[in-house]
Amino acid sequence: MIGISALSYDLEQKISLFHEYKDIEFIEYGIDESKDIEALNHHMSKKENKDIKISIHLPLKTNLVEDIGFLRDANFNYVRNIIREVSYLKPLYFNTHLGNVFYGKYTSNYKKYIQKANEFIQRLLVEFPNINIYTENVYSFLNQASSDLCAVGTKPIEFMDLFEIANNKSLGFCFDLGHALIQDEDFSNVIKNYNSMLHFNLNDKTSDQHLGLSKTGKYTKKIFYELIDKYGFSYIVLELDSSKAKETIEILELNKL
Known part of the structure; x- marks a missing residue:
């Protein structure tokens, strides 16, 4: 299934693309706050949009590896509320980043934080047994000498370990091509061994430009x-x-309605 991403500010435009091209089968909608849910509800309540399939990208600040108790609980409760509020749409899946943690703490015992991510996910899957969750690879420009927060989920081994621990068919991998280009990592073993989806976007390997295909040039x-x-x-x-x-849709020669 091929879909397109959307946020609240461009949802109307993306819905128009959905209606224009029959090969676009769903919209992955990003939610950060309650007003994003309100915008989604507004558009999905319209008769002409009743057949749109939706998936949800959970808030970018969702932190599955948070180790401060009350912050971790707040994170979970917020995600749980989002899932509850959009459940009537029967989303195809929920996509999430793993989060971030202080570099020194993570490198000294990274498996502890992979386990924390697993616990967060399993808790969601117990409460919502009919959903599917995909975890996405990210990138980081962090200097290794720094004590700053580092992104979790930049390397294939993190996902291989997570999926081995989780052992749950409702959990999959979201391969973000653009992020992998910046990070210069090969995720082929993760993709081959686990249920995987693709975020397709391109860049010059220095910044997250979200470039599409072009009729001229190297991105064909x-x-x-x-x-x-x-x-x-x-x-x-x-x-x-x-x-x-x-x-990009036109270059791929996807069919119009």
């Missing part, structure tokens, strides 16, 4: 189809702004 449709043919992702999301998404 060959890049896209080689990935799809090699891995056969469960879901594919064009994680692009409206203009880049439309151009």
Whole structure:
């Protein structure tokens, strides 16, 4: 299934693309706060949108590896409330980043934090047994000498360890191509061994530009189809702004309604 990403500010434009191209089968909608849910409810209440399939990208600040108790509980309660409020839409899946932690604490005992991520996810899956969760790879520019917060989920081993511990078919991997390009990591073993979906976007390997395909230049449709043919992702999301998404859709020659 091929979908497109949306946030509250461009949801209307992305819905228009959904209605224009029959090969666009769903919208992955990013939620950070309650007003984002209100915007989603507003659009989904319209008769012409009743057939749109939705998936949810949980808040970017969701921190599955938080080790301060009351902050961890607050994180969980917020995510739980989001899932409850959108459950009527029967989302295809929920996507999340793993979060962040102080670099020194993480490197001294990283498996402790992978276990914390697992506990957070398992707690959600116990409360909501019918949902599917995908965890996404990210990137970090952190200097290793720094004591600052580091992003969790930049390396394949983190996901291999998480999925081995979790051993749950409701948990999968979201391969963000753009993030992997910046981080210069090979996630092929994770993708091959676990249920995986794709966030498709490109960049120059220095910043998260969210570039799409182009009719001229190096970013041609060959890049896209080689990935799809090699891995056969469960879901594919064009994680692009409206203009880049439309151009990419046209280059891929997806069918119009």
